[in-house]
Amino acid sequence: RKKAPHRSFIKSNLQEYYKVNIFKSSKFVSRSLIGAVGLSASAMAFLGVPEVAKAADIWRGSDYLHTIMPTSLDFQGAGGVGVVDFKSLPIGPGNTDTIVQRQEDCIFGGLGGSCTIPIEMVELSLMSVAPVEVNNIFYDVFVTEGPNSTGTMTINHEFPDNGTPEPEGTFTSILNVFFEAKFVDVNDPNNMFSVFSEDIFGGPKVFEAFGEWSHEPVPGSVIVQGAPGTVVGDNTADQDANCHSQGPGCLVGQDSEGNPVGDFFIVGQVIHETPQGDTHTVDPAKTPEPSTVMMSSHYNVSF
CATH class of the missing domain: 1.20.5 (Single alpha-helices involved in coiled-coils or other helix-helix interfaces)
Structure with missing residues (x-):
């Protein structure tokens, strides 16, 4: 056997x-x-089959920002004034005090791509943290944007789209900021005077920044909804909006040709700095409670 x-x-x-x-x-x-x-x-x-990483493009739009510390401006002795610390003076929606337009769509050409687009600061509203003394009189100082505060932003799509507010890339920006600083007597509001960036510096202050971004906003962010463009690259998306999704939430969608395209939101704090040491620190503007009100004939603002 x-x-x-x-x-x-x-x-x-x-x-x-x-x-x-x-x-x-x-x-x-x-x-x-x-x-x-x-x-x-x-x-x-x-089954172990690799999936192509997604990298949606970005509609043009606007960034709604809130100023936080440290934010300061050196008046370089003009009127006897040196470095002044500033805080937010919100203009809305929510606690927005700064609005920067991204004036063209951003086309990456795939994951790892980048684009450079024109930007413009169209709103700025700051107030001095404490009164400033000039010739024995104390003044509150209010800073607003001047015309033609333009620059460029380079956006990099380093990480695949993830459908969350986690970063999907980084950006750098250069912004030439013209401004008016209005000094208002704390005891007599009729006693005031203004100085302009051109008077003090002979031109704009040049701020540079680096930060992270995501297609999706962090919870509680100001949401301004508007119509998307037809085809990414045609630069017809609602300029005032920061959310061009046609469904609930600011989700990545498609243009009329099927190209994936979404929006742009900064992640966390971003510090804008000049070579002279001036700073303007911002984070995403927030809203106190979720609701929606009509702000104009063509977009809604949630706050």
């Missing part, structure tokens, strides 16, 4: 059999399913 094969021999041969045949079977299933009907992202991940 033949001796029965040892149990370890049977086990090793069964392992080899299943290794070979399951591999053949999985290749057949993968080829059949992918070729015939395609696979969902989860199915592709299960």
Whole structure:
């Protein structure tokens, strides 16, 4: 009588059999399913099929920002005034005190791409943290934007779209800020005078910044809804909006040609600095409670 094969021999041969045949079977299933009907992202991940990383483009729009400390401006002795610390003086919606327009769509050309677009500061509203003494009189100082406060922003899409407020890339910006500083007597509001950036510095203050961004806003952010463009790159999306999604939430969508495109929101704090040491620190403008009011004939603001 033949001796029965040892149990370890049977086990090793069964392992080899299943290794070979399951591999053949999985290749057949993968080829059949992918070729015939395609696979969902989860199915592709299960079968080990790499999914193409997504990198949606960005509609043009506006960034609604809130000023925080440290924010200061050096008047370089004009009127006997040196460095002045500033705080937010909100103009709305929410606690917005600064609005910067991104004036063209951003097209990345895929993950790892970048774009450079024109920007303009169209609103600025700051107030001195404490009164400033000039010729033995104490003044509150109010700073507002001047015309043609323009610059550029370079946006990088380093990380795949993730559908959350987590960063999907970084950006840098250069902004030439013209401003008016109005000094108002704390005891006599009719006693006031103004100085302009051109008078003090001979031109604008040049602020540079670096930060992170996401297609999705952090919870509680000011949301200004508006119509998207037709095709990304045509620069027809609502300039005043920061959310061009046609459904609930500011989700990445598609243009009329099927290109993925979404919006732009800064993540966390961003410090704008000049070579002379001036600073303007901002974070996303927030709203006290969720509700929606009509702000104009063509967009809604949530706050």
